[in-house]
Amino acid sequence: MYIRKILLAIVFIGLGVAAYFAYFVYSAMFTPNTAFNNEQAYILIPTGADYNEVREQLEPLLIDIDKFDALAERKKYTANVKPGRYIIKKDMNNNDIINSIRSNNVPxxxxxxxxxxxxxxAGRISNQIEVDSASLYNAMVNPEFLSEKGLSEATALQIYVPNSYEVFWNTSAEGFVNKMHKEYERFWNNSRTKKAEGIGLSKDEVMTLASIVHEESKKRDEQPRIAGVYMNRLRIGMALQADPTLKFAAYKLPKYKNTIIKRVLNVHKEIESPYNTYKNAGLPPGLITMPDISAIDAVLNYEKHKYLYFAADAKRLGYHKFAKTLAQHNINARAYQRYLSAQGINR
Structure with a gap:
């Protein structure tokens, strides 16, 4: 009888322990454990981070970090941390949280x-993803990458078309530049490729000319007309004489470092550089800036006209006056030069 009571007591104690353990497991796995009021929160897990670093980010977001620790250990997450950007939704339980930060890397x-x-x-991108700007820049100018993609340092900028793109936060520098090259190839769809062929320019040449058009005018309604001027000049073998290329060449010289050229002067036209389109016929070796999509499409759909010249319009700032003859252009140019002088802009 006595032994029977002992056995019954052991059984009840065992059932009690089992019940407590079951409750603990259930509570640890399936009870909501978020402590924030927003609909969701994000954590960023750096490459090479260990569980302690993840725990440090999670602790302010959870009601009971100890129960999370216990389940994370049981599910072997503590030894299998993966980098990335992960989402935690309001009222998630520990099991769901672990599943999310284990496999749901959100771009x-x-x-x-x-x-x-x-x-x-590179600096702009490094503020948005994990990789640092130096690594990004080195990947962008990596000779092996450029050679493989048929690029050079002069044309490397062209594969980065201004837009927004989905990438993983922990994407490597090499992964990012390869992603951008794929996006660039996607940008050059059949329609744009055929248009480039139709106007007799390669993709590289379109991008280079678009960078000049973009620097000449930010007015979308005017960009096709400016592109038409340059296409007319290319067609007859006339020098492009594009002032933005002179500024680009000047800024590469120590003399003009940390300066802003507001007025192109004759001295700038004497700069020895392949980007000096007053001295060198045809297009420069590569882009002088990153052009908008509007400027790229302006080149591909340039306005057909007989203008060979244009000068900034002092009465419609941001726009230009166009001319078919040099005589008329000189009149337009002098009007703008007088405006600059009146504003005290001499260099």
């Missing part, structure tokens, strides 16, 4: 506008 939408150089682009 970010990276956006960039007209960056004047690869260095500036």
């Amino acid at each position: 970010v939408r990276v956006a960039f506008n007209n960056q004047a150089s690869l260095e500036k682009l």
Whole structure:
């Protein structure tokens, strides 16, 4: 009888322990454990991070971090941390949270506008994903990558078309530049490719000319007309004489470092550079900036006319006056020069 009571007591104690353990497991796995009021929260897990770093980010977001620890250990997540950007939704339980941060790496939408150089682009991107700007820049100018893609340092900027793109936050520098090259190939669809062939320009040449058009005018309604002027000049073998290319050449010289050229002067036209389109016929070796899609399409759909010249319009700032003859152009140009002088802009 006594032994029977002991056995019954052991059984009841065992059932109690089992019940408690079952409750603990159920509570740890299936009870909502979020402590924030927003609909969702994100955590960023760096490459090479361990569980302690993940835990540090999770602790302010959870009601009971200890129960999360216990389940994470049981599900072997503590030894299998993966980098990325992960979402935690309001009222998620620990089991769902672990499943989410284990396998649901959520992409970010990276956006960039007209960056004047690869260095500036790398800086802009590094603020949006994990990789640092130096690594990005090195990947952008990597000779092996450029050679494989048929690019050079002069044309490397062209594969980065201003837009927004989905990438994983922990994407590597090499992964990012390869992603952008694929997006560039997608941008050059059959329609754009046929248009480039139809106007007698390669993709590289379209992008280079578009960068000049973009620097000449940000007015979308005027860009096709400006593109038409340059196409007319190319067709007859006339030098492009594009002032933005002179500025680009000047800014590469120590003399003009950290300066802003507001007025192109004759001294700038004497700069020895393949980007000096007053001295060199045809297009420069590559882009002078990152052009908008509007400027690229303006080249592909340039306005057909007989204009060979244009000058900034002092009465409609941002727009230009167009001319078919040099005599008329000189009149337009002098009017704008008088405006600049009146504003005290001498260089």
